[in-house]
């Protein structure tokens with residue numbers, strides 16, 4: 001049969017007219033099942049009495065047929081309210097973060113302690129899951145000084161892991177720790193040229209020589225749990241310090257960053273630690289807020305690698321040069337020159353700072369060292385882009401738990417294979433997406449505030465076990481008092497029990 005060109009055009013036109021309808025129908029049928037109040041899942045530490053801040057729980061939207069939503073059912077789908085039978089004016093700040101994958105993160109901050117806190121979650125006017133959730137007994141706010149006397153019970157309440165391989169590995173080079181010897185030796189070896197901070201925790205009180213940021217965290221931890229007596233040194237610089245090998249009697253020094261050729265004991269970085277303390281406070285980027293700002297869905301993200309930052313490492317300069325030569329694959333520019341000379345012909349002009357949340361408009365995120373490990377890795381993992389991680393001698397407390405090709409895509413220290421790896425991700429979109437989601441799941445389970453608290457507690461506990469002499473409050477150390485909370489004093493039932501005993 002002969003088909004005239006005009007009827008062919010008609011057919012084409014008709015087909016084109018049909019196209020939007022087909023798309024519309026497919027979309028409709030995909031989202032036709034409505035969210036179900038009874039089937040929707042709710043879980044998380046914020047629904048338990050004995051977990052003080054940072055409190056949160058999760059909502060996974062499930063439809064009436066029992067299937068998980070994988071896209072947002074709408075930002076305002078659920079309504080969460082807190083009430084306390086003992087206080088009609090309970091002061092609780094609640095935030096619902098839409099994670100755009102069918103789940104929500106609900107976080108709250110209490111400004112006072114309450115009894116039998118009720119958490120009610122509504123879908124339209126139906127109660128969701130097992131709502132209302134009742135936190136029986138006293139729920140303490142962050143500034144309430146109310147340490148749990150039993151470390152074992154506290155760890156159980158917090159669901160801390162039994163061990164952290166990085167702690168085991170770091171402490172394995174110290175058969176014992178002698179606070180008396182350290183007090184003398186560490187100051188002599190490092191005290192003049194480096195900034196170190198000497199701490200003692202005794203009877204759950206924090207003593208220091210010079211007041212510096214970390215005491216805010218230690219005070220917070222001692223409000224929550226009774227710590228063992230310990231005496232230790234914290235390195236306040238970026239670089240790890242102890243270059244002696246295990247056989248040469250290294251000194252124990254706590255650092256934010258470890259490296260393949262030093263023996264420093266790593267602890268969570270000040271950045272991630274501070275963001276835990278300041279959650280819903282003055283810090284806007286933290287491990288929870290980032291989950292509510294992961295940008296467009298995977299399919300809508302730009303298939304390019306993205307990087308912004310300052311010139312704090314040679315590799316970063318190389319990365320920028322590589323991007324200038326391959327702008328279709330890699331968008332990497334410097335926001336600041338501080339360490340090197342700014343040669344505009346090589347590195348291009350400086351660009352304005354980009355909000356971290358905007359990074360997630362791109363599918364591929366580059367993590368490359370600065371002076372030491374780039375402390376942004378926890379936040380990059382928490383997004384829903386795939387992370388490309390630079391091989392490096394530097395590491396943070398959680399790197400040991402990360403696996404290449406599972407949680408991130410590795411690339412060589414000299415960047416020689418980076419473009420090839422980006423091309424691989426473009427050619428293997430499903431696999432790249434799977435790695436992105438595995439990295440995100442890792443961050444959601446291992447890098448949240450409670451994990452950070454658990455890590456410190458475990459580290460101090462294991463370290464205390466190695467001490468062969470008593471931790472002492474040395475000359476010129478000062479007691480750091482807990483801040484007074486005059487507006488909302490707390491009545492600590494745990495302390496009362498102890499006093500009565």
Ligand SMILES: *[C@@H]1O[C@H](CO)[C@@H](O)[C@H](O)[C@H]1NC(C)=O
Pocket residue numbers: 041060068
């Ligand atoms: C639905 O989501 C929950 C919470 O993330 C998860 O545990 C469960 O396995 C999911 N169910 C399916 C069928 O994927």
Ligand SMILES: *[C@@H]1O[C@H](CO)[C@@H](O)[C@H](O)[C@H]1NC(C)=O
Pocket residue numbers: 260391392393413
């Ligand atoms: C550092 O050590 C880790 C673990 O042993 C190794 O995977 C990595 O390749 C090392 N990096 C460098 C640059 O030496």
